[in-house]
Amino acid sequence: MAATLSPARARRRPAARVWRDRLPGIVMGGPAVLVFLAMFIVPMFLAFVLSLTDWNGYSLNFTFIGFDNYAEAFRNPRTVDAAVFTAVVAFCGTVLCNAVGLFIAALIAGNGRANTLLRTIFFYPYIISSLIIGFLWSAMLAPEGAVNGLLGHLGVGPVPFLTEVGFAKASVILTIVWSSFGFNMILFLAGIKSVPTEYYEAATVDGASKWQQFRNVTLPLIAPVFTVNLVLTLVGLLKVYDIVLALTDGGPAGSTQTIVYQILRDSFGQSELGFGAAQSVILLIVTAVLGLAVTFARRGAEKKVAD
């Protein structure tokens, strides 16, 4: 295939022959490319075009209004609040999921049966839909829910987990951590287990304590896993939606609405498709920039290992 593209070779061969050689490649690749273009690339450009209009989603006529939707996104207090809360969730969630995940992974990296059982217990929420996790915790954190029932037995009055702004925000973040640190743990475990045991033997000979071994052998060697974990958690949390919808439905008083919550509500609930599209383009750019920034920032940490 590659050879057909070099001009010297192609000239020697008749054009029909070149195409006959390429045909299987086109037949094999074509359908996937078409589906992907139709469902990903075209919509992405459409999102940008729509973001420059005031289209409401169903009327036949709309006008181009330039970058007004973008200006509105930075002015609109609902959008700004949602962006700030999303940033807080993404930052705290990323830090906590990775801290807890790494800590637990370090504790259960052995091969015993208990460790395998614990791994299962810490990980299982990850395979449950976040919508269902949200409903479950919503039922447990309600004023009459199980958690307040337990606290009541201990003499602690009902805590407004979901009905007071500060508590509700914390509840969202902690529910996310509860449901997904297991994924980070699994990746850390795989990283820790891939460290050759000779390194630890050498470190032990040098008189390094377990903590020093972890700090100076394990951590540098799992730097690439760390990067993957940070990027995946961050990118995933920037688009958090399901769990918020089920847990707080954006409340109380809209304080836990995330940016995707806004986008979907504006686009489909409020029929402001143009405005929704502008917000999603901004989200796309922020996600890509942050994802790449973390990856490049972590390059340094990963390089040190290679040297």
Place this chain on the structure above:
Amino acid sequence: MATTETTTATGAAAAGVVRAGTAADAAPPATTPRTRRPHPRPRPGVGTVLKWVVLGLVALVMVVPLYIMVINAFKPQDAIIASPLAITPDTFSLEYLQAALTSEKFNVVRAYGVTLLFVALVNLCGIALAAPVAYVIARGRSKWHLGLLLLFVSGLFIPGQVTLIPVVFVLRVLGLINTIPGFILFETAATLPVTIFLFAAYLRTVPRDIDEAAALDGAGKIRAFWACIFPIMKPVVATIVVLNSISVWNDFVSPQIILGPGSGIYTVTTGVYAAVGEFSTDYTTVFPTLLLAVTPAILFFVLMQRHIIGGLVAGATKG
């Protein structure tokens, strides 16, 4: 091993991290390292005990919600509120689970079938589309092939929710909005980036000799691929099936918006949303419905745990 058979330092770090996770539980373990500090060589076992206490507490936090969901699916509302952690024979009843199973609002059994069908179709379409193109990419050496790979990989950075608005537009133009083919088309496209990426990475490790052997047999390129190469891809296909199945089964936003409540087609997640969203304080509906929704996922996890975890690790770290 780096398994941290806890020394003083790890003990302190341990307490620090756990405090972040579960505020209430950290208090007792936090004091232990402090008392140990005067002894440079702690008695053997103290660290280990501390480690298991911490792990036990976290495990409790993980398991109790599941326990609450299970037992409260069999209790009346007042018993759920009065004693959420206990179940007694006189409050035990199958009637609520029965009601959830036969609910008119949300036909769980039907939703299982619909979602399972979607999972199967998306896996089938996704793999049928991705495998040949990944093969072309893996075997090609030109800049076009690299460009093709980059095109698909760019999809990894596009959040599905961002394109959902214009996807609705495209599907409407194609006449596929609120239909199953439209939904399958979108979900299939959504699986392509990861699938193609993993397939291409795997195919690069398959020696070219096999291609040549197949070519000698006189099979056409496409037939040779399906007959000789595809069967070798079994391990990576298994990984992808696991990843795609979990993501399609758990997806809520795409079926909610593409199929829409008007279509009358409910997956497990959109069905739960329709059934529980309105009655979230009626626990005799909430817990049995959630239990029914969760059971297949948990069973799948218990049976396939090794593959699921292996698949997730492969999917994340090869990227």
